[in-house]
Amino acid sequence: MLQLDSHPTGRHFLQIPGPSPVPDRILRAMSLPTIDHRGPEFGALGRRVLGGIRQIFKTQHPVIIYPASGTGAWEAALSNTLSPGDHVLMYETGHFASLWNKMATRLGISTEFLAYGGTDEHLPQAPGWRRGVQADLIEARLRKDTEKKIKAVCVVHNETSTGVTSDIASVRRAIDAAGHPALLMVDSISGLASADFRHDEWGVDVTISGSQKGLMLPPGISFNAISPRALEAMKSAKLPRSFWAWDEIVEMNKDGYWPYTPNTNLLYGLSEALDMILGEGLDNVFARHQRWAAGVRAAVNAWGLPIQCADPAVYSPVLTGVITPEGVDADAVRRLIHQRFDLSLGTGLGKLKGRMFRMGHLGDSNDLTLVAMVAGVEMGLKLSGVKLAGSGVQATMDYFAGHAAPAALQKAA
Numbered sequence: 188m189l190q191l192d193s194h195p196t197g198r199h200f201l202q203i204p205g206p207s208p209v210p211d212r213i214l215r216a217m218s219l220p221t222i223d224h225r226g227p228e229f230g231a232l233g234r235r236v237l238g239g240i241r242q243i244f245k246t247q248h249p250v251i252i253y254p255a256s257g258t259g260a261w262e263a264a265l266s267n268t269l270s271p272g273d274h275v276l277m278y279e280t281g282h283f284a285s286l287w288n289k290m291a292t293r294l295g296i297s298t299e300f301l302a303y304g305g306t307d308e309h310l311p312q313a314p315g316w317r318r319g320v321q322a323d324l325i326e327a328r329l330r331k332d333t334e335k336k337i338k339a340v341c342v343v344h345n346e347t348s349t350g351v352t353s354d355i356a357s358v359r360r361a362i363d364a365a366g367h368p369a370l371l372m373v374d375s376i377s378g379l380a381s382a383d384f385r386h387d388e389w390g391v392d393v394t395i396s397g398s399q400k401g402l403m404l405p406p407g408i409s410f411n412a413i414s415p416r417a418l419e420a421m422k423s424a425k426l427p428r429s430f431w432a433w434d435e436i437v438e439m440n441k442d443g444y445w446p447y448t449p450n451t452n453l454l455y456g457l458s459e460a461l462d463m464i465l466g467e468g469l470d471n472v473f474a475r476h477q478r479w480a481a482g483v484r485a486a487v488n489a490w491g492l493p494i495q496c497a498d499p500a501v502y503s504p505v506l507t508g509v510i511t512p513e514g515v516d517a518d519a520v521r522r523l524i525h526q527r528f529d530l531s532l533g534t535g536l537g538k539l540k541g542r543m544f545r546m547g548h549l550g551d552s553n554d555l556t557l558v559a560m561v562a563g564v565e566m567g568l569k570l571s572g573v574k575l576a577g578s579g580v581q582a583t584m585d586y587f588a589g590h591a592a593p594a595a596l597q598k599a600a
């Protein structure tokens with residue numbers, strides 16, 4: 188823990204894949220005085236953020252903002268659309284997909300957890316945790332469901348436990364090809380505002396997201412983007428819900444208000460984040476994360492360590508998972524790096540505990556903060572006795588020096 192008499196100098200390197208480093212501009216916006224959440228200024232703020240956030244999800248339809256972490260918004264998505272005993276198809280991409288599956292079971296939903304059937308040399312215990320969703324498996328399962336018992340297909344867009352992004356458009360095509368009416372629900376808690384995401388175009392019925400990843404806010408708000416079909420499903424869905432119920436919120440949101448006290452100061456932050464992200468342009472934001480990710484992967488390749496994601500087509504732009512050599516406890520490496528260099532890395536979750544660590548490249552970062560992260564990891568790996576094939580720091584520097592950021596991100600001469 189931090190002690191006042193031993194506060195480290197300089198900035199802490201928060202390189203976990205969420206919460207991400209929050210820009211000073213957002214922290215300052217959040218420090219404004221809290222206002223009356225029923226007053227006229229609030230209505231203007233509410234309408235502003237509710238309008239802006241639709242542009243981030245790329246939807247014309249309502250987006251609900253909850254004062255809750257992403258887990259709450261998972262529950263909201265399920266409880267607003269499903270009834271007890273409903274059958275749902277979920278896909279095991281990693282720890283977050285597994286947690287969502289567990290939640291659905293606890294809510295009284297009957298889940299089927301599809302998984303990759305192949306093997307993996309580095310992680311025999313979790314072969315599917317190195318790959319994205321295989322839409323053909325979903326299509327084959329839906330085709331067998333001639334009675335249309337499956338009410339929803341649930342997938343994670345950017346699996347934060349592994350650093351693998353799934354092709355959501357291909358899942359929609361699979362559902363359509365099977366001629367199946369199931370709703371498509373997508374967790375883009377860590378994908379939104381870092382990786383390309385299109386709620387309407389990809390025919391997603393409910394997208395779940397959160398504040399503390401790509402949106403660069405502190406934790407504390409989360410989202411449901413909802414299609415007209417999902418709103419229709421709500422009318423007959425019987426799972427108990429009250430706080431999470433969409434109907435009253437959608438109604439009051441029309442004027443920019445909520446049925447309860449929303450977290451005003453986080454909404455100031457959201458308003459600022461929307462200005463920053465929409466001002467930069469979503470395509471530029473996505474390209475910036477892709478470039479950062481490539482620079483960080485160059486380091487892992489130079490070290491000669493396996494990247495958690497085994498399929499280059501679906502590398503995450505948000506984070507990179509690194510598998511440590513057999514016998515090296517990845518959490519011990521992380522602890523050492525934190526103690527020595529004040530740098531926090533993501534832990535291996537669930538089936539990956541101790542076998543890998545995660546480097547975040549999202550939030551308030553730039554080329555030099557990422558070079559510093561790579562340097563901290565390289566020093567920590569060497570101190571832990573890991574034999575490295577070459578210098579990751581050099582590889583990342585070469586990548587960033589050799590691939591200039593788009594002109595829009597460079598300072599004027």
Ligand SMILES: *Cc1c(COP(=O)(O)O)cnc(C)c1O
Binds near residue numbers: 205257283345374406
């Ligand atoms: C962070 C995250 C969650 C959990 O969100 P909380 O805000 O911690 O409740 C769920 N799914 C994914 C993919 C995440 O990245």
